[in-house]
Amino acid sequence: xxxxxxxxxxxxxxxxxxxxxxxxxxxxxxxxxxxxxxxxxxxxxxxxxxxxxxxxxxxxxxxxxxxxxxxxxxxxxxxxxxxxxxxxxxxxxxxxxxxxxxxxxxxxxxxxxxxxxxxxxxxxxxxxxxxxxxxxxxxxxxxxxxxxxxxxxxxxxxxxxxxxxxxxxxxxxxxxxxxxxxxxxxxxxxxxxxxxxxxxxxxxxxxxxxxxxxxxxxxxxxxxxxx
Numbered sequence: 001x002x003x004x005x006x007x008x009x010x011x012x013x014x015x016x017x018x019x020x021x022x023x024x025x026x027x028x029x030x031x032x033x034x035x036x037x038x039x040x041x042x043x044x045x046x047x048x049x050x051x052x053x054x055x056x057x058x059x060x061x062x063x064x065x066x067x068x069x070x071x072x073x074x075x076x077x078x079x080x081x082x083x084x085x086x087x088x089x090x091x092x093x094x095x096x097x098x099x100x101x102x103x104x105x106x107x108x109x110x111x112x113x114x115x116x117x118x119x120x121x122x123x124x125x126x127x128x129x130x131x132x133x134x135x136x137x138x139x140x141x142x143x144x145x146x147x148x149x150x151x152x153x154x155x156x157x158x159x160x161x162x163x164x165x166x167x168x169x170x171x172x173x174x175x176x177x178x179x180x181x182x183x184x185x186x187x188x189x190x191x192x193x194x195x196x197x198x199x200x201x202x203x204x205x206x207x208x209x210x211x212x213x214x215x216x217x218x219x220x221x222x223x224x225x226x227x
Contacts (some may be wrong), residue, residue, distance in 0.1 A: 002045055002084070006050065009222045010025060012063075013069055016047075018064070020098040025124075025208060031136050039212075045124075051156050052079055052089050053088055053090075053091045054226040054227070055087075055088055055226075055227050056085070056086065056087055056088070056226070056227045057084070057086035057088075057094075057224050057225070057226045057227070058083070058084070058085055058086075058185075058224070058225055058227075059083065059084050059086075059109060059147075059222055059223055059224035059225065060081075060083050060084075060222070060223050061080075061081070061082050061083070061100070061191065061216065061220035061221060061222045061223070062079075062080070062081050062220060062221055063079075063080050063083065063219045063220030063221055064077055064078065064079060064080055064102075064119065064216065064218075064219060065077070065078055065080040065100075065102040065104075065216055065219075066078075066105075066216070066217050067214045067215070067216055068214045068215050068216070068217065068219075069213045069215065070205075070210050070211035070212050070213050070214050070215030071209055071214030071215075071216075074106050074107065074108050074206070074210060075104045075105070075106045075115065076105045076106065076174065078103045078104035078105070078117075079102065079103055079106070080100055080101065080102035080103075080218060080220060081100070081101060081102075082098060082099050082100030082101060082220075083098070083099060084097065084098035084099075084222075085097050085098075086097055086224075087124065091127070091129050091216060092126060092128075093124070093125070093126060093127075094124075094125040094127050095122070095123070095124060095125070096122070096123040096124075096125055096145065096147070097121075097122055097123075098120075098121050098122075098123060098147075099118070099119070099120050099121075100118070100119050100121075100218065101116055101117070101118045101119075102116065102117045102218070103115075103116055104116070104117065106155070108206055108210075109206050109207045109208050111158075111159070111216040112157070112158050113155060113156050113157040113160075114155075114156055114158075115153060115154060115156070116153070116154050117151060117152070117153050118148050118151070118152040118153075118154075119149060119150070119151045119152075119170070119172075119195070120149050120152075120207065121147045121148065121149035121150075121172060122147050122148065122149055123145045123146065123147030123172075124145060124146055124147065125143050125144070125145040126143060126144050126145070127141060127142070127143045128142045139179070139180070140177040140178070140179055141178040141179070141180070141187065141189070142175065142176070142177045143175060143176060143177070143178075144173075144174070144175040145173065145174060145175065146171070146173040147168065147171065147172055147173070148170065148171040148172070149169070149170065150167060150168075150169060150170070151168055151169070151170045151195070151197045151199075152165065152166075152167040153165065153166055153167065153199065166199060166200060166201070167199075168197055168198045168199040168200060169198055170195055170196055170197040170198060171195070171196045172194065172195040172196065172218075173193065173194060174191065174192050174193030174218075175188055175191070175192065175215070176189050176191030176192065176222065177181070177189050177190060178222065178224060179199045184226060185226050186223075186224070186225055186226070187222070187223075187224040187226065187227065188221070188222065188223055188224075189221070189222040189224065190219070190220075190221060190222070191219070191220050191221075191222055192217070192218070192219045192220075193213055193217070193218045194215065194217055195214075195216040195217070195218060196215050197214075197215055197216060199212070203215070208223055
């Protein structure tokens, strides 16, 4: 009777320390750990992004562009219009392709005319999304951006039918905000940017001594449709 009792005791101890039991315990440990690990967290973020985020934006912007430096003395502030396409990689980070054209009158050495400035830019955008910000701030969808691309300037003198075109690289940076008109679908906003432009003649001067250097400042209203 004692041997039988001892046998069952030893058998129970053996089972409790067997590889099968150890493997089961080890599996439980990893399962518990995975509940707090990267995979689960990433899955939760992906789910939030899928249900709450914007994926692709298309939009229009209208406003005005002015110049600094010598260009600001020669070229007047002009109407600007354009469009953009934005792709969201995460809730906070997006890439944008934008094109904008502005129209300006100028007076150089007593000769008047008008000009256009076309920019074709790629941008990286960062949206402020955090529980640490106020609800009012999050509601307005504030963002910052930085980008670069090509600037094309075309000028026509009033007494000369043909125009002249020059171009140069440039960079721009700025920010804005977007207030939803229809939740997560239609937005209206304001955006401002400072544009560093490098034309080949920016180190030159006019016959009357005005420098041709200067950059651009662009303020626009935006209308966005989000998919």
